[in-house]
Amino acid sequence: MATSSKVTSPMAAAALLLASLSGVNAFWRMDCHSPLGLARIDPLVDYGKIAAHSHIIFGGDNFSPTAGYDDLIASESTSCRAKEDKSAYWTPSLHFQHSDGTFEVVGNQGGMLAYYFLRDGGTGQQIKAFPAGFQMIAGDTNKRNFTGPVPDPPESDWTADELTQASLAEKALGFNCLNYASGKTEPSLFRHFLPDKSFLDANCADGIRLELSFPACWNEAAGVAPKGSKSHVAYPNLVQDGVCPEGFSTRLPGLFYETIWRTQDFVGKDGQFVLSNGDPTGYGYHGDFIAGWDVPTLQKAVDTCTNLDGTLESCPVFTLQTQPEMAAVKLSMPADLKNENCAGPESTLPGNVPIQSGPQPATDNHGGVAAPTYAPSSYAAPSKPVVPTVSPKKPVYSKPSYPGSFSIQDIQNAGVASTSRIATSEASSTSAAVYVAVTPAPSAPAETDGGSIIGTTTYTSDGAVWEVAIKEIDITVTAEPTGAARRRRHLAQHRHIGDSHGL
Structure with a gap:
């Protein structure tokens, strides 16, 4: 599964890696x-x-x-x-x-x-x-x-x-x-x-x-x-x-x-x-x-x-x-x-829709009135809806794939044993699959995967400026019955580093 010596550019290396992953x-x-x-x-x-x-x-x-x-x-x-x-x-x-x-x-x-x-x-x-x-x-x-x-x-x-x-x-x-x-x-x-x-x-x-x-x-x-x-x-x-x-x-x-x-x-x-x-x-x-x-x-x-x-x-x-x-x-x-101001500020939601927090289903509200007369709505400090707490500080990466990304599970599907893992600082506390994001990431993100960058390039897409960093990282491949072996692998990370427009 080593990267071919014929791959000479970071973008080509990224494409080769993604193409090798089943499920992406x-x-x-x-x-x-x-x-x-x-x-x-x-x-x-x-x-x-x-x-x-x-x-x-x-x-x-x-x-x-x-x-x-x-x-x-x-x-x-x-x-x-x-x-x-x-x-x-x-x-x-x-x-x-x-x-x-x-x-x-x-x-x-x-x-x-x-x-x-x-x-x-x-x-x-x-x-x-x-x-x-x-x-x-x-x-x-x-x-x-x-x-x-x-x-x-x-x-x-x-x-x-x-x-x-x-x-x-x-x-x-x-x-x-x-x-x-x-x-x-x-x-x-x-x-x-x-x-x-x-x-x-x-x-x-x-x-x-x-x-x-x-x-x-x-x-x-x-x-x-x-x-x-x-x-x-x-x-x-x-x-x-x-x-x-x-x-x-x-x-x-x-x-x-x-x-x-x-x-x-x-x-x-x-x-x-x-x-x-x-x-x-x-x-x-x-x-x-x-x-x-x-x-x-x-x-x-x-x-x-x-x-x-x-x-x-x-x-x-x-x-x-x-x-x-x-x-x-x-x-x-x-x-x-034409006379309805959906953007507000107004005294009600557009259409005089009532706020309903549940947990029982909301009732249908299909009044369909034109240019409604806004009646002032009373306000009290809202009672908290019945929602759980999920902290963003320790996300649980439980999805095998999501927009523009690939996961360790994809690598496993390509033939790497199920014990393989790409380690990150967030991964040590969870047994769930760990993701390597290639969708917009913050400027200068922390280097947490332990790999060393061997090449970078930038490109512009849809008005956004991206950097592609190619890292070389260690992964463990289990080969039965002879045990585990360390291999080097090239990994592509796409980072959103700015915008070419004024959004």
């Missing part, structure tokens, strides 16, 4: 740099009506309360980077309730990323492009509890209860505490609830990243858009990877949303964070998707854009826009919503 598949990140708008529009749940709560919306400019595939395909432009992607992506917005009872939207950092993962669960199954008319919903707006153990146990220890679709859907939500200066990053889908304000103030200096994984298994017989847009799809048994359940045999791209909110702007201010659907726990986070792709174009991208770096530049199928071009694309606001 191609993906790309669809950068939707600026939202179309913030509005109570949701054509999947409240078709033709004013939606119950506000959403932050990205994608094709023909999005509307009645938008469907044909409308989106006919969009003149999109707020996402690839001109070919006229899809619609939307999630609830995040708001802050001040101590005087008023609400204002939390600032969004850099739009959203929609990851397209090309994972087949090791089956060799073809991944099929989203068909014309395809739509789906992930998450449950009324959910206010979590039924599984906290934190997630290693996937190899998941019980039958934890492998149900209901449990997998609970694990498909993530709330990633961002603190780049700390030298530590949390795995995606590590925490399944929204931390309270005191935790965010103390630990998340760079905000909170809300994450959502969509089902990637489709029952073609159920159609592309059944009522409710959930019954036709299912999660593979590892949420983002693994095997599809019986009856859902068609493999789709694994869609994954990331949206960053600037909770750090409210440090020292009295109040609470709450999603626009009245959820202060995060358990009711959800998202919607309507495909707006020309199907042959998307299928060509799925079949041919199989690089492991996740950049759109690696895929010649796409015609890429600049950030100013994306930012110029805005929603045509329906007449009955």
Whole structure:
């Protein structure tokens, strides 16, 4: 498993290492740099009506309360980077309730990323492009509890209860505490609830990243858009990877949303964070998707854009826009919503949505009133929602894979014995798998893996400046029955060291 002497550049070494790891598949990140708008529009749940709560919306400019595939395909432009992607992506917005009872939207950092993962669960199954008319919903707006153990146990220890679709859907939500200066990053889908304000103030200096994984298994017989847009799809048994359940045999791209909110702007201010659907726990986070792709174009991208770096530049199928071009694309606001101020400050959440902390399910609130009359809402120091405590200081790395990363489990799958480990300072206290991040990491992170850097290079992608450091590290390989042997291995780490734009 030694690195070939023909590999002469750090980037080539990184690509070779990633390509050698079973379980790490191609993906790309669809950068939707600026939202179309913030509005109570949701054509999947409240078709033709004013939606119950506000959403932050990205994608094709023909999005509307009645938008469907044909409308989106006919969009003149999109707020996402690839001109070919006229899809619609939307999630609830995040708001802050001040101590005087008023609400204002939390600032969004850099739009959203929609990851397209090309994972087949090791089956060799073809991944099929989203068909014309395809739509789906992930998450449950009324959910206010979590039924599984906290934190997630290693996937190899998941019980039958934890492998149900209901449990997998609970694990498909993530709330990633961002603190780049700390030298530590949390795995995606590590925490399944929204931390309270005191935790965010103390630990998340760079905000909170809300994450959502969509089902990637489709029952073609159920159609592309059944009522409710959930019954036709299912999660593979590892949420983002693994095997599809019986009856859902068609493999789709694994869609994954990331949206960053600037909770750090409210440090020292009295109040609470709450999603626009009245959820202060995060358990009711959800998202919607309507495909707006020309199907042959998307299928060509799925079949041919199989690089492991996740950049759109690696895929010649796409015609890429600049950030100013994306930012110029805005929603045509329906007449009955033009006077609604979803951003605030206002005395209620948009649509007069009540705050419901659970743990019982929230009640539906589909008033659908136009230009609502805001009634002052009483404010009291919020009672803490029923959420567990998971410290970011000692994260438990229990996922075998997450966006843009690979794990020791991937190396094990490539033929290294199960006793092998890449040691880090955080790993000594846990028996769970340890991750080597290649997604954005803080500037000058602490060198904790014991390796020595043998080469570096930098490159720019999607406006971000990255450094690739190639390290040589020791790993132990157990060869039965002769025992263990030490080997040297080249390891690639991608570090986010800055931005080429003013985000």
